[in-house]
Amino acid sequence: MAGMTPLTFQILLALADGDRHGYGIIKEIEARAGTSAAPSTGALYLALQRMEAELLIAETDERPPDADDARRRYYRISESGRAAARTESTRLAALVATARDKELLVEGTP
């Protein structure tokens, strides 16, 4: 079974709990996974374009109450985006479970 690209998954994760603009997505990924794990700006926008075309996310005119910059373009996860993220999470969880069964994953390690 083919997986979703890590970047797609990261973006879906970033949008799972609220709408964000491009820079907000980057900041979220950096905070979670570290600066070096964040995609280049070009790669981010390429992924956003693709994901928009695939209806995983959509641009929104509404602004979250804590919007730090109302002029920016905000993105929102769609229902199918949420479903895809859920499927991917399940797949990854199953992989991790297998890894644990085979004693590849010592409890307590990240």
Place this chain on the structure above:
Amino acid sequence: MTESLIRLLLRLGPRHFRERHGEELLFVYRMRAAKRRGILRRVAFFVREAIGLLTLVTRLRVGLGRDRDNNGMNVRGGATMFETAAQDLRFAMRTLRRNPGFALTAVAVLALGIGANTAIFSAVNASFFRPLPFSDADRLVTLYETNPEFGWTDATTAPANLLDWREQVAAFSDISGYAEFPRQITAMKDGQPILVTGTSVMGNFFSTLGVRAAMGRTFRFEETWEGQDNVVVISHDLWVNHFGSDPEIVGRIMTSEGESPEIIGVMPEGFRFPSDQTELWFPAGWAAEDREATWFRRAHWIRAFGRLASDTDLREADAELQVVVVRLQEEYPETNSVMGAGVAPMREFLVKDVRTPLMVLLGSVILLLLLACTNVANLMLVRANDRVREVALRHALGAGRRRVARQMLTESLLLAALGGVVGLGLGWLGVRSIGASTQMGIDGATRLALDHRVVLFTLAAAGLSGVLFGLAPALRSLAGDIGASLREGSRGSSVGTGDPTHRQRSRGGRGGTRVTPGRGGGSDGEDLLAPARSRPRIRAPGGPRRAVPGPRRPISGT
């Protein structure tokens, strides 16, 4: 600065995207760039951003493609050309760092080969390609006299002949001349004698070359003649070194050798034609009555040059010149009976003596570079033997043969690039030390410089070398036998592809098995995941493919 480059890259993308997301994207870039501290981090960040953006604009141009299905799943290889190249590069850097001895040797050998080429090409560049400091320099021609009795093929001219050409050949908009050898002049400065090097020129010297003074004016044609010749033009260097960059210099009187010419102009910085030594230009100062004197037609010491009129070419000009030459032969049989004349493009004439030696030198340093490439190719092949297992493992994990070959080539190109950078430095040092003792380039007109042509040449030399010495290992990795290498590898030997029995067995022999790589392509990270997505299959010859659960025993090490 970097932001404007990013903006430029963005312009390559489609307009609708730029208008919709351009400012936003630049904002993200700016915010992220501001967080990078230290020059290395900034450069690394910029390179990564540029690659990302290049990928973005190419993909937007060629279409996002169907590489995701409706659930956002990756249905194609995934990585774009640039991403793959960036990964290859990172991997190549790691590989070289693991083996610094090899890397240093290869870079040093290449740097010497490339450096020699840079040095010699700088000289070639100065002689043949750097622009002459004249306006419309390709319309300038040198005129010379010939005399089969004396064996003259490109002699300096007699002033009287030159003046007749100037008046009678319409194909030239003007003809002028200068004394080929500069003269030492003692000038007085604040009561102290100083020695300056001056060149005697005709009054229309500067106007024919098409150069203007930076301050004041240059000579007029009438100032060629005695009585009107009490003027000098000085070089920028002389103005700075001896006159303290005096802004009121024009109009000042200079005392030299009992005369007191007026300084009428200062030339632009760097102008020193016809000799690197020239600091000052003074009019020829010929006496008008000498025009009819026999010696004025017999003594040859003026290097003549002309500017082609706008509607003529070299052939027409030469034809017209020959008509005048014949006329002068008949008119002045005493001096001109066997005197011929010719015309050649100025640049060609100025470099005629160095052309052959420079080409021979260039040829030999190219051979030297080829030798360096052969040596590095040998080193690479020896190392390729040591890496058979690594390569086989990468194949088994799903990297296609072409991908591995590309990786090999990337390593070669990286080595070549490093060699090129060091070589550029070495070559430049070499050129500086040669240039300090020997005159290089066209005297008084061009100098050695590390300009864009030299850099481009060095880049091309490095790139070609990289391909040249990287081809052998890359081709080898295309042709190698993966199964044999893996089996050899697991028995602990590192050299396996050369064994003919193994090769035969696995190619088509009885009972041989063969590991067919899973789906190829993809990035490094994805390659590692490849077995999970599409398992390697083991196929008995002729039998059906069947999937196996996984490697029977762990494959150890790379």
